[in-house]
Amino acid sequence: MNTGTSEKLLALIPQSGWRRVLTPHGTGLRRWAPMLPLGCLLLALSGSSCFILHRDLPSRSFRSMGGMATVTLGTADADRIEPVTRQVQVIFDRLEQELSTYRSDSTISLLANKAGVTPIAVSEDTLQVLSVARHFGELSEGAFDVTVAPLVNLYGFGKSPTPAAFPSEAVIREQLTLVDYRKLLLKDRTAFLPLKGMAVDLGGIAKGYAVDRAFDSCRSARVEDFLIDLSGNIRVYGRPQWGEDWQIGVRDPFDRSRIIGKVTLRSGMALATSGSYERFVEMGGQRYSHIINPKTGYPISGTAGVTILAEDATTADGWSTAFFIAGLKGTDKFRQKTPSVDVLIVPDKYPTEIWVTPGLAKVFVPLPEFSEAMRLLHP
Numbered sequence: 001m002n003t004g005t006s007e008k009l010l011a012l013i014p015q016s017g018w019r020r021v022l023t024p025h026g027t028g029l030r031r032w033a034p035m036l037p038l039g040c041l042l043l044a045l046s047g048s049s050c051f052i053l054h055r056d057l058p059s060r061s062f063r064s065m066g067g068m069a070t071v072t073l074g075t076a077d078a079d080r081i082e083p084v085t086r087q088v089q090v091i092f093d094r095l096e097q098e099l100s101t102y103r104s105d106s107t108i109s110l111l112a113n114k115a116g117v118t119p120i121a122v123s124e125d126t127l128q129v130l131s132v133a134r135h136f137g138e139l140s141e142g143a144f145d146v147t148v149a150p151l152v153n154l155y156g157f158g159k160s161p162t163p164a165a166f167p168s169e170a171v172i173r174e175q176l177t178l179v180d181y182r183k184l185l186l187k188d189r190t191a192f193l194p195l196k197g198m199a200v201d202l203g204g205i206a207k208g209y210a211v212d213r214a215f216d217s218c219r220s221a222r223v224e225d226f227l228i229d230l231s232g233n234i235r236v237y238g239r240p241q242w243g244e245d246w247q248i249g250v251r252d253p254f255d256r257s258r259i260i261g262k263v264t265l266r267s268g269m270a271l272a273t274s275g276s277y278e279r280f281v282e283m284g285g286q287r288y289s290h291i292i293n294p295k296t297g298y299p300i301s302g303t304a305g306v307t308i309l310a311e312d313a314t315t316a317d318g319w320s321t322a323f324f325i326a327g328l329k330g331t332d333k334f335r336q337k338t339p340s341v342d343v344l345i346v347p348d349k350y351p352t353e354i355w356v357t358p359g360l361a362k363v364f365v366p367l368p369e370f371s372e373a374m375r376l377l378h379p
């Protein structure tokens, strides 16, 4: 069984749940080219869910936290690209060391090893990200559940291999008894999981948190115009150059080679995307997404992509996962809890529909071929 990557998706023939025929690489961008300001060119086409669309700005990419990170500076700060990139990389690498489930020596792995045994001491950052994650559990009424790790592992998204056949109801139910964010105890700079077999998975929030810490550090160093992207978790400050705003292309969840439109980001704002096309596994000829419903224990279906616009990257990341789980039908409930967050949601259906909240409608310009697909989520 395979854990699919975004690159791989292009080479695969679509199966059920992936109903659009994939078009040749680049088609979408060529069609969109007339909409771009003169001289605009594609700066980065990373493996993530967004394209950074900009003129010839200084930019550096590196691998961190299981994906690609990119730092881009506005023209005013161009000569600082090397030290600023190093500064961001140090922050991402330190957080990866603490928060990764894949590293056996991370704080998060130690927390799982000591589950049911003893609390462990955690750093200020780990404590912070765990408590924000638990708070998201409350806000989303358990849709976002940081203790979802046993289910993530069950389907082969974690360290264990993907099973040949879909797990039985009994096995899923057994793992579900280990999933409940309310049981995660945080006290006096310690964390504790009370049941052996419990573990946390910060994959739905840690990258957003890391982007915010890097953002703060760049602000402290008085970098005036920058964009930080960690696997599609983006936050910007200032502007690319005088008179312009940062612009991000949102990938078509059914065709990774093109975008559905672009978002203009105001200084300080963040954008995050969750997509079923980024990571998936195959069992019995079917594809399953890497986001799991902690109530049922099953991988989520029905949503192809969610993009969140928020005032910080942690909020955008957490809600992108939660709205992905809620799906189009569940958006109203969550929007009441989080009115300052704007949402773009693409259900997994054909023909494509792009649902946006009024705030996102103001800053999102669809590709001409998607203008008919736009739908407004009522205020």
Ligand code: ADP
Residues within 6 Å of the ligand: 143, 144, 145, 146, 148, 152, 157, 201, 202, 203, 204, 205, 231, 232, 273, 274, 275, 278, 279, 290, 291, 292, 293, 294, 317, 320, 321, 324, 325
């Ligand atoms: P991506 O990792 O593609 O950026 P997300 O931010 O939505 O997308 O995070 C998805 C990750 O969140 C999964 O890979 C997994 O580690 C974790 N996850 C899966 N289901 C849940 C859930 N119900 N609640 C919290 N985290 C989850």
Ligand code: MG
Residues within 6 Å of the ligand: 203, 204, 205, 272, 274, 316, 317, 318, 319, 320, 321
């Ligand atoms: Mg997320």
